[in-house]
Amino acid sequence: MIRFINVHKWFKDLHVLNGINLHVQAGEVVVVCGPSGSGKSTLIRTANQLESINDGEIWVNGKNVADPKTNLNALRAEVGFVFQHFNLYPHLSVLDNITLSPIAVKKMDKAAAEKLAVQLLERVGTAHKQNAFPAQLSGGQQQRVAIARGLAMQPKVMLFDEPTSALDPEMIGEVLKVMKDLAESGMTMMVVTHEMGFAREVADRVIFVDHGQILEEAPPEEFFLNPQHDRAKQFLRQLL
Ligand code: ADP
Numbered sequence: 378m379i380r381f382i383n384v385h386k387w388f389k390d391l392h393v394l395n396g397i398n399l400h401v402q403a404g405e406v407v408v409v410c411g412p413s414g415s416g417k418s419t420l421i422r423t424a425n426q427l428e429s430i431n432d433g434e435i436w437v438n439g440k441n442v443a444d445p446k447t448n449l450n451a452l453r454a455e456v457g458f459v460f461q462h463f464n465l466y467p468h469l470s471v472l473d474n475i476t477l478s479p480i481a482v483k484k485m486d487k488a489a490a491e492k493l494a495v496q497l498l499e500r501v502g503t504a505h506k507q508n509a510f511p512a513q514l515s516g517g518q519q520q521r522v523a524i525a526r527g528l529a530m531q532p533k534v535m536l537f538d539e540p541t542s543a544l545d546p547e548m549i550g551e552v553l554k555v556m557k558d559l560a561e562s563g564m565t566m567m568v569v570t571h572e573m574g575f576a577r578e579v580a581d582r583v584i585f586v587d588h589g590q591i592l593e594e595a596p597p598e599e600f601f602l603n604p605q606h607d608r609a610k611q612f613l614r615q616l617l
């Protein structure tokens with residue numbers, strides 16, 4: 378479903394992605410972890426071209442995403458993205474946040490888009506907030522709405538960039554629960570997170586990134602019990 382082939386990215390002379398090779402199978406959940414500044418956000422952002430790359434190839438669902446001819450709207454319909462800071466449109470109601478792209482990009486009619494939106498809001502437990510504005514919601518509710526918004530495009534892949542790190546602790550669980558349900562429904566997911574409980578329980582594989590390189594790639598039980606690299610061991614110790 379997702380294939381990174383020798384991907385390189387520079388920000389000026391900073392080599393942020395240094396030869397990334399990674400395959401994510403359909404239905405797989407891959408957790409990406411690593412120190413701050415190691416390139417995790419840049420890595421997942423390249424998969425829907427929120428960031429361009431300088432060398433290598435990225436294929437998502439059979440499309441070469443870095444090809445300048447790729448239609449970015451079509452690509453982003455297939456690859457949903459959930460941000461750390463939710464990024465809901467503040468001037469739109471919850472319902473309108475969700476129906477905007479299906480109507481504008483997928484040309485869904487309004488009634489069908491709203492029906493789908495309500496179903497998705499029920500799935501993430503925020504249907505009672507459909508007429509509220511984002512500022513009237515808790516962080517956990519906003520993030521669950523943001524997940525529903527991504528799902529409204531009926532994507533093949535969902536990418537999450539530290540989706541719970543801006544939340545108060547008591548709201549982290551409700552968002553992780555929605556993500557776990559999504560994983561169990563068979564969605565292909567790449568999740569940047571330091572929630573190691575989620576990684577243990579839900580991930581098929583954990584990727585440890587440092588200085589723009591994948592240093593380890595292992596099933597969670599192996600990664601947590603027996604990390605190979607000193608940098609990974611040090612990172613895991615800091616999380617305890
Ligand atoms: P992580 O998500 O692992 O914390 P990032 O992918 O955000 O790391 O960043 C990797 C490196 O690239 C960091 O040194 C960061 O400062 C730098 N960086 C990220 N985005 C930009 C940008 N738009 N312009 C210049 N440097 C950037």
Ligand code: MG
Nearest residue numbers: 417418419539
């Ligand atoms: Mg980041």
